[in-house]
Amino acid sequence: MWADEMRALSERRDESAFAALFAHFAPRVKAYLMRSGSAPDLAEEVAQDVMATLWRKAHLFDPAKASVNTWVYTIARNRRIDILRKRARPEPDDLPWGHEAEADQADALALQQESERLAAALTRLPEKQRVLVERAYYGDLSHREIADETGLPLGTIKSRIRLGLERLRHHMS
């Protein structure tokens, strides 16, 4: 999903692909920011900012590493920390990801499927737990409170990403 539009954007600055991405993601980024406590005006400004970053960094998007909504989330999250929390979020070292066209394609597909499965699992969570997860992501729980919350059903996607990383480790050695 959206990977074709990202490629069109990255390869030829395709404005209609950008328009499609904007129509889908800008309203979602705005909602994420408003739910994180930002006023509507600021949320809209930051949403436009996030989409501008998507334009500038389209060539860095790698469908074998993240699905588009994961990637957009990380950009929006970092802008939120920057603007609303006024602090930096140091990032880990870039992974020297091994590239093989076939493996990359399989990884991209697996990642997409696992992301969808996780999204479906999220909607099936008991109301109480789902609300806690949302509150954690919208910055409504302190890290102290988060420390008391456990038991998220995240097992499935781990294994898949794990395989990708094990292949990566194999590549490095």
Added chain:
Amino acid sequence: MPDPARINHHLTESLLLAYATGELPEAFSIAVAAHLSLCDECRARSMTFDVLGGALLETHAEVLSDGALAATLARVRSEGPAPTPRTPVPADVLPAPVRGYVGGGLDAVRWRPLGGGVKQAILYRDEHATARLLSIAAGAAVPDHGHAGTEITLVLAGAFSDGIGRFGPGDVELADEDVDHQPVADPGGDCICLAATDARLRFHSFVPRLAGQIFGI
């Protein structure tokens, strides 16, 4: 760089969630990002939390004002792609997120002696938490202490033991109010650690407490 397969002590789910949601004090984020630079296993778990963030992002939408797309396009249309990120730097004991705060590799750290073979360098401090590098000479001990809050210690080189366990390169020790310990560096070589604390440590003996006041441990 430590062998990922030999890391035995990892980050907790709640620390990874707090990092993924942006709720972690910056000093703790340095320690988490440093461990994620060394550890495949936690890296995969951390990515899972980003995927969950992406899934949540899909669940709500707010209408943008007319002309938002046109305004954004007008801003970026003339812009080319952003520069490709940094090329890999030569291997160093310090992972990239730590080098960013030091302003260089291990050679660039400006140590201040604490006495007893222990040196420190404050990397970052704000009202929430402090991150520091500690260098413990082979066989030397960090003063016996309890914790008024949370402490994350990541070993970058060498190893220490403290009665709770032995911690080698890449390992993370988490300590809180319930933990009293005295980390002692292995005799084999100096132990370099990154420690993040969200409140002042409480030292048990008088002299180290005085040192704590002077040096801001």
